[in-house]
Amino acid sequence: MQITQPLAETAERRRENLFVRIVRRLADSRELTLFVLVVVLALAMSIVYPNNFPTASNMRAVLLNLAPVGMLVCGMMLLMIGGTFDLSVGSTLAFSGVWAGVVAGWWGWSAEIAVLIGILVGALCGLVNGLIVTRIGINALIATLGTLTIYRSLTYVTAGTGVTPISDAFAEYGRAADPLFRIQSPFWAMLVLVLVGGWLVARTRFFRQFYFIGGNPRAAQLSGIRVDRLILIGFVIMGALAGLAGVLGAARLNSAVVNAGVGIELKVITATVLGGASLKGGEGTILGGILGVLFIALIENAMIINAIGVFWQGLVVGLVLLFAVSLDRFKTSGRA
Amino acid sequence: MAPRLKINGLSKFFPGVRALDDVSMSVEAGEIRALLGENGAGKSTLGKIVAGVYSRDQGTVLVDGAEIGTLDEKAAGDLGIGIVHQEGSLVPQLSVAENIFAGRQPTQWLGQVNVRAMREQAKALIAQLGVAIDPALKVSVLSPAQAQIVEIAKALSRDLRVLILDEPTAALTLTETGKLFDVVRRLAGNGVSVIYVSHRLAEIFSLCHSVTVLKDGRLAGTRQVAETSTDELIRLMVGRDVHFSRSATGRKIGEIVLEAQDLDAPPLVRSASIIVRAGEIVCLAGLIGSGRSEFCEAIFGARRRHGGQIRIGGTAIDPKGPWDGKHAGIGMVPEDRKAAGLFLGMDIVNNVAATVLSRVSSGANFSNRKAEALARNFVDELRIATPSVRQIVGNLSGGNQQKVLLAKWLAMEPRLLIVDEPTRGVDVGARSEIYRLLRALADKGVALLVVSSDLPEVLALADRIVVMAEGRTVGELPGDGASEEQVLRLATRYTASVAEVRKQPDMAEA
Incomplete structure (x- = not known):
């Protein structure tokens, strides 16, 4: 009773053992947590499976496979920072890919125009989502749940069973690889997006407004931030990114598949939340999001290599997600 | 006879803060006791401990002379201790009756809710308070004052011995406040002890019998209302005399x-x-x-x-x-600082920068350095009490939050x-x-x-x-x-x- 508060607190701090301190440190930065997990997992896999895991071909496959989710995470992170999200990204991705396929394959237009149209179709889908959410005022969950089925259905209506093959010039957009690492273009596109997007969201005042919107939309509105306009822009960016992912995916296979991206929205949201986004909005970084994607990709790869089987994959990813989010309870700077 | 509620040496710690420090008080049956203090003095904490919302770290609580061991919300309810929260605890989508009997609705065969019995009982409870509110109405259509009454009826639905009211008049008009006071007096007349947490001195003088003042988590004194004055209570609260006098500045009024x-x-x-x-x-x-x-x-x-x-x-x-x-x-500091004014989860720097994002940027880049400098200026100028400009605003006291909110708008000049x-x-x-x-x-x-x-x-x-x-x-x-x-x-x-x-x-x- 006689001890003054600061003293009592230091004594308490000292009693905390090393483990607790590490947990606190990790809890304070989701990026750091994920980075440590990714490194530990990669090292462990390299030691246990030196012939299968750290090979050039395996790395190439892992990085190429995570590209579409990685691109989408950039947009999803932005939306979730602003306190909203988009469930229709998988359908947008397929719809855009199919339109690029139709333009290049059936109509025989140039590959450049096909790529452009694919991205535009995606942006248009995003615009529609954004208008429904901001103008009509339908909750994003319901609005994009609706467009998820609408866009998928429009994809079937447009191309039936898909467009195969599209055209060699178009395929080149998804297959071109760099001379050094020989990784195909979707990965490089994703890398550029992550770097540019990461800088934009972390540093520029325009994108910084999303943190305010997610933190308290009414206060943001009354601070003179154009909440609806920004959310609309966020949805358009999300749609354009889904369009790009769809176009590059179709190009890589030289085939626009109508079932492309089924279920990808949940993968993307999982990675985004794992990367530090909150459903309430106001927090998260693109770096965290991409580390989330990388971590999930490594887990999947590990499962395939050690032949535990694909069936266990979801269990592990789910447990890691719950673990990472529960770490928040140990945050030192969090609100009481 | 033992007092209705007796508290001995109560202490409560939150991380880094001693919210209550060795507080003792006792309240008789039928007494209306005001709990007064500045924001952060611990009055709401005390109320919440008695109602079992928070656990206590030290001290004893006695109800009608019997010592209470663990005191959680259920135990408090069983003891007849009810609380009407500042924020309100009603579900707006449900009916008045449903809210009053939340989780304890009267049932008939197969556990079905007996709607008719529930409404009748709710009506009777509300009538005890001397008002009439249709128990079938949804809470969302009620005025703030009616919602308060429903909250009290909810507390009353169990055999009520102690009622804690936490800033109940914050959203009420004068007439409504008058009606609420009638209800409180009626309850006290029936032997219920009321703990009335408030900032408003005038209310305390018109409603309460006695007043306990807290300062920085400690007991500053207990007085009979009839034997004290506004000046004395303010002195007890702040430890100094405060006057809201007009300052004759001879200000120059322009265009x-x-x-x-x-x-x-x-x-x-x-x-x-x-x-x-x-x-x-x-x-x-x-x-x-x-x-x-x-x-x-x-x-x-x-x-x-x-x-x-x-x-x-x-x-x-x-x-x-x-x-x-x-x-x-034009700058506008809104009325509801938590819901419409501040970004509670963000730090002072970001809150202050929210209206002047372009000014704290170099080109397209948001500049943390400029924003911090701006925030530091305002922390000094407005005397915002905070360990650092990176403090999360939700952790500040009400007065300091209000200053941050002002700073946010002063920043845009x-x-x-x-x-x-x-x-x-x-x-x-x-x-x-x-x-x-x-x-x-x-x-x-x-x-x-x-x-x-x-x-x-x-x-x-x-x-x-x-x-x-x-x-x-x-x-x-x-x-x-x-x-x-x-x-x-x-x-x-x-x-x-x-x-x-x-x-x-x-x-x-x-």
């Missing part, structure tokens, strides 16, 4: 900054006009629901306007959203600053500081439009008082020499005449 004419923004604003000059503090007074906040929102662009003109510095503006108001040089309820939920010490700040702003030539329901505040601050009633500006008084009675007469007389007109719609039409 017209805001001229709003016949603003029409239904349903709450119909034909309101106002003029505010540079260096002038104009207070907008009126009863709750008279359309003051809505009038201000319409000026700022946060509310759709159907008619009327707004001029800022002689130039007509037509704000379509808050960004337009801001662009014209407004020509006209609208402040809606500048000191709601702010303790006495911080209050006089906020007055000092507002006066200093006016001295610098900013035009200030202050909405306040607190008449002493209006009289202390205003150079001119504009009174609103029923969505109209109905009168004007000079700030110097005006009395509370004059303001109230203006605010209520108009209401009465409108009511008369409404009684005879045919004649009014003709």
